[in-house]
Amino acid sequence: MRALEAAKLVAHGRGGLALGPVDVNVLPGEVLVVVGATGSGKSLLLAALAGLAPSTVAHDLSVGMVFQSAALDDACSAFENVARATRARRVPAPDEAARTALVSVGLGDALATLPRQLSGGMRRRVAIARALAVAPELLLLDDPTAGLDPRTTREVLALALPSGPQAPPTVIVTHDVDEVVPRADRVLVLSAGRQCFLGAASLLASEPALACYAPRRGTDDVHAEAW
Amino acid sequence: MLVALGEAVGRRAGDIGALLLSARRALIAGSRLRVDLTETLRQTDRLFVDALPLFTVASVAVGGVVAMQGLNYVARYSASEVFGWAAAMSAYRDVGPLLLGCGLAARVGARTTAELAVMAARDRLDAVRALGIDPEPAVVWPRLVATVACSVLFWAPACTLVLAVAFVVASLVGDQRLATSVWSVASYVHASTLLQGLVRMVLFGVVVGLASCHAGVAVATSEDRSAGAIGRAVYAGAVLSLAGVVMTNAVLSLLGGTG
Numbered sequence: 214m215r216a217l218e219a220a221k222l223v224a225h226g227r228g229g230l231a232l233g234p235v236d237v238n239v240l241p242g243e244v245l246v247v248v249g250a251t252g253s254g255k256s257l258l259l260a261a262l263a264g265l266a267p268s269t270v271a272h273d274l275s276v277g278m279v280f281q282s283a284a285l286d287d288a289c290s291a292f293e294n295v296a297r298a299t300r301a302r303r304v305p306a307p308d309e310a311a312r313t314a315l316v317s318v319g320l321g322d323a324l325a326t327l328p329r330q331l332s333g334g335m336r337r338r339v340a341i342a343r344a345l346a347v348a349p350e351l352l353l354l355d356d357p358t359a360g361l362d363p364r365t366t367r368e369v370l371a372l373a374l375p376s377g378p379q380a381p382p383t384v385i386v387t388h389d390v391d392e393v394v395p396r397a398d399r400v401l402v403l404s405a406g407r408q409c410f411l412g413a414a415s416l417l418a419s420e421p422a423l424a425c426y427a428p429r430r431g432t433d434d435v436h437a438e439a440w
Numbered sequence: 441m442l443v444a445l446g447e448a449v450g451r452r453a454g455d456i457g458a459l460l461l462s463a464r465r466a467l468i469a470g471s472r473l474r475v476d477l478t479e480t481l482r483q484t485d486r487l488f489v490d491a492l493p494l495f496t497v498a499s500v501a502v503g504g505v506v507a508m509q510g511l512n513y514v515a516r517y518s519a520s521e522v523f524g525w526a527a528a529m530s531a532y533r534d535v536g537p538l539l540l541g542c543g544l545a546a547r548v549g550a551r552t553t554a555e556l557a558v559m560a561a562r563d564r565l566d567a568v569r570a571l572g573i574d575p576e577p578a579v580v581w582p583r584l585v586a587t588v589a590c591s592v593l594f595w596a597p598a599c600t601l602v603l604a605v606a607f608v609v610a611s612l613v614g615d616q617r618l619a620t621s622v623w624s625v626a627s628y629v630h631a632s633t634l635l636q637g638l639v640r641m642v643l644f645g646v647v648v649g650l651a652s653c654h655a656g657v658a659v660a661t662s663e664d665r666s667a668g669a670i671g672r673a674v675y676a677g678a679v680l681s682l683a684g685v686v687m688t689n690a691v692l693s694l695l696g697g698t699g
Binding site: 227228260263264265275276277278280281282284285286288298301302347353 | 486559562563564566567569570571572573578663
């Protein structure tokens with residue numbers, strides 16, 4: 214597994230939105246959480262890393278991305294949504310890989326179900342299965358817990374954030390500070406397209422201007438919850 | 441008002457320019473076009489089944505119109521032996537394809553534009569792109585090819601239905617003998633007439649496919665991704681498709697001396 218190296222990243226989005234320069238270097242197994250006000254360039258950063266927006270990014274890592282809207286094809290079953298990705302990426306035994314991914318996110322019984330028949334949390338899980346099934350070298354998550362209840366939020370995060378050195382570098386954009394930031398190895402705070410903080414989550418509370426991004430729950434609480 | 445008119449003309453000119461660029465890209469890609477075959481078949485099936493009721497009803501109605509117009513000339517010139525020929529020309533080459541082209545724009549084209557616009561507005565095209573897949577061969581071209589396939593698939597059955605209804609109505613209303621009408625078709629209608637109608641239909645399919653796909657995908661580059669933007673995309677796609685069908689029909693008629 215390789216690291217994501219995107220130093221001094223500059224990107225341009227719709228509506229004249231500009232981002233950067235921002236340093237986004239993430240090691241394998243590391244989770245970088247990106248927070249900031251609406252319109253600060255968080256989603257543009259992910260779009261740039263995924264190659265969806267004009268930018269200076271030049272990595273060649275294969276990407277798995279979970280969109281805020283899940284971005285599933287409603288005309289195809291959950292299985293077909295994932296299998297299309299595995300086939301397109303030429304994953305060995307693509308259909309089996311898709312099935313395994315859906316089973317691993319707890320949707321083994323919903324393989325033939327259309328996305329519109331699934332709840333918001335289940336749709337998000339299908340999107341996670343699609344992103345993970347292609348064994349990405351870089352995992353990008355755009356507010357994956359938006360609109361979910363606390364229990365589903367924790368389930369989704371547990372599924373979406375693989376751990377260990379074999380896990381890909383992960384960049385996650387969120388507004389859910391309390392649930393997501395405690396799971397971060399590092400936090401990047403953006404403001405009006407500029408990087409205004411990059412460091413450990415524990416340091417956020419000591420910066421008065423950034424205290425609003427400091428979680429009210431600690432990392433220990435999150436790990437204790439897992440047990 | 442002049443400013444609004446200028447803006448509208450500018451937008452349509454931009455659409456036509458982008459449409460021509462899409463057509464150029466499609467032509468350049470033609471030799472190495474790798475369209476997702478499964479997706480193309482799926483889209484063709486969906487679009488065909490979806491448009492079947494509209495084409496059936498419209499064919500029956502147009503068959504009635506063709507009969508009444510034909511009977512008018514039959515009565516005026518006492519030419520019952522050419523009624524079948526005239527109705528077949530109208531059904532397979534002139535009115536039939538034009539009707540199908542307009543139906544294609546209204547039903548198949550509008551649906552294609554709406555689907556692609558929603559996909560663009562809700563990040564689904566980006567999701568495909570994020571997987572390293574080019575959305576054009578995977579998502580857009582299958583719909584374009586499916587639209588052309590539908591135009592071909594509908595041509596023979598719909599035009600034959602138009603002709604059959606015209607014959608039945610003419611025999612019921614105007615004492616035009618069915619056998620005479622059929623004999624007229626067999627005697628006077630040549631394969632080239634049918635081929636001209638089929639070519640016209642294929643061109644209408646290409647025009648509707650390009651216009652509807654372009655209008656849908658254009659939402660991806662737009663600042664506005666609201667429901668209103670999707671509605672405007674469907675409207676623009678329908679206008680472009682219908683205008684394209686009418687203009688193509690006019691050009692073909694001028695070139696072929698028909699229509």
